[in-house]
Each structure stands twice: as structure tokens, then as C-alpha cells.
Amino acid sequence: MKISAKVKRFIDEYLVDLNGAAAARRAGYTDKSCRTSAAHILADPKVQELLAAKMEERSHRVEITQDEVLKRLWAIGSANPGELMQFRRTCCRYCYGEGHEYQWTKGEYQRARQQADDDGKPIPDCSGGFGFDPNKPPVQGCTECFGQGHGHVFLEDTRRLAGPAATLFAGVKQSKEGLEVKTHDQVEALKLVGQHLGMFKTKVEHTGPNGGPIEQKTVIVDEKEVKAAIAKLEREY
Template identity: 30%
Template structure:
């Protein structure tokens, strides 16, 4: 696997942000046109030697950082499949309400029961659910928990699984309910002239 020094530099630059156009322009300074850089950068990425070196560098980085696709998918799953009850609980509480007679003298107390929401201590939240928390702060109404975007996490997981297809399938029978489908070009032209 013998690469030129510029090919190695290209791979190093590409690994910064996975932008082949920017990496190509950074290594080949005489190229100023984005379109030219994009074409040549993508061509380099298809080069067998460059591709092999890039894959090796990415695997090395994965080992070094211990970040891999499984970990990323697990974090997304933690966010996507968390719910409010992972962070709070509804509890029933009782307080004693003073009871007064007609003259305003306290005669005793009666229990009043109510339900309230309590935030769980972070020590009581399962570790895999903590990644769903974007932030915790003391707000005007008490402690506020902001969660990461569950819908976005589900969307990213769905895309990874191939569940969502952004391509539009335009194949189909266009002659359905088309009153002009059997007419020739000459007949269509005649119809246009008659109008």
C-alpha cells in the first residue's frame, strides 16, 4: 500500500470532517474551484490504495477513541426509548390541614391527600437513561430537566435501519383515468387547435 505524500495528507485532512472537497483544496493548494475539488476528492476516495489507507486509519481511530457504530447507535437508542417516567415519579403526599370552629378556634386537623411530581435523583436513574438528559437547571418553578430530541433520535435510528426512503418512486401507469391515453400525436394536436 504505497501512497504519495499528498494522498496521505488528503486522507489526514479528510478525517477531520469527512469533507472531500475541503480536504482536496487543503492539500492541492492550486485548486480553487469547489467543483473541481469535489470531483477530484471523490475520485481519490475511490482510489483502491487511498480507500484501503482510509479504512485502516478509521479502524485505528475507532480503536483509539473506542467510538464505533454500535456505541453511537446505543446512545441514540437510549435517547429514543427513554420516557418521562425514567426521570420523575408521581407520588401521593398528605398534609394536615387545620380545622377551626365557628369562633375561629383551632379544633384539630384533617388530612388532605394530593398527588405531586418528584424528580428522581440522578443516582436513581439507570445509567443508560442519563444520556437522554440534555441539561438540568434550577428554574423559576424548581428543577427543570431538558431532554434530548427523542423524535430526531428515532429518525436517525430509522434511517440507519432503512425504514425511511426519501426517494420518490415515480414508476406507475400514467394511463389510469386519462381520457387522452389512446390518442395519437396528430389527434392531440387537432384537439388543441379545435379549442
């Protein structure tokens, strides 16, 4: 194949997101032919050589290696989202109160008592005692919440994040519904890791059945190979 200006444009576009059909569309190929054109171009050895050279040049330019990219993708894909955010059930005010009566902290009771004095109202009841800790788990025998407590979302202080959880974290967004924690796409990261390790092999046919359009088939390699590759990643990274 001759490396025309249009093909060169396709190569430049392909390097943006490695999406053949999208690159062909942006390079000027029609929507109807973009998939077929992309498969045809990418199958050409000259194009593959040029792509490899440009990718090598880019890796040197940004000073990043394939292993570094793979390590980051694996960290995203294998991270535990629970280290960023959790749904917790904690005790209600009556769970740990004496006789399952309302339990206070000493400070808030003093403030409530002072407010009652100022307003000329009766002193608040403290028969449930003091020492309320909102982080304790619910008590099954509680006669007020029946062991269900209160459910709420807990967000980790991102300044303390480390390891894969820090890599998974992509920022926060304040909206009218509340605070939203954004994360990188774990499924997509695992797909890219699988592609890099050759777990998914794509077979490209240049002529489809009865001269029809090109057909692409994805074949998943043996499960033992997948497990072995993942075990290798866990040992190394």
C-alpha cells in the same frame, strides 16, 4: 485522486462530526464549493479506504464497537421522556375534605393552631378533616376546583434513573426561569440509527442536470424493512 495535504485535512475534519460540507469548509474550501468538494472527495475509493482505516483505528483506541454505539443511540431514541419529567394534575385542598371543606394534615393543623393561640386569633376551622395527600388525583365533584386540581411539573430523582431514561438524561441547568432538565436529541439519535441500518440511502451524482451542480437525493427503503430492523433492535437491545 491524489491524497493531498488538503484532502488529508478534510479527512481529519470529517472524522470530527461526519459532516462533509462543514469539514470541507474547515479544511479551507470555499463556502460556495464546500458541498460539491465534499461529495467529490467522499466518492473517491482511496478516500473511503483511508476513512475506514482511521475510523477502525479510532474505535480500537477508545475500545468501543459499532454495536455499543448503536445500542446507546437506540436507548436515547427509544427512551420515554416521561420517566424524566411529567406534567401532573393533583388534588386541591378541598377535593377530599369532608363536605369539600379545606383539608389539613395533622402536623400543619397543629402548627396553625399554635400560631393562632400565640397571635390571639380564633382557632382555624378543621371541618374538612385531616389526611391531605398532595399526590392524589383531583376529584371530579369538587366544588372548589371542579375536578381540575392543580397542575405542576414533576421531575424524577435522577439518582433513581435506569435503562434508556438514564441514557437520555444529559444533566440539569439552573436558570432564572427555574430548573431545566437537558436531554440528548432523540430525533438525531434515531436518524443515526437509521443511517447505520441503511434505512436512508443517499444517491450521489457526479454531474447534475445539464452539467449543473451535484445533486443529492434521499430515498427511504420499504416500510416493512424499517419495521423489521426496528423489531430486531428491540429484541437485541
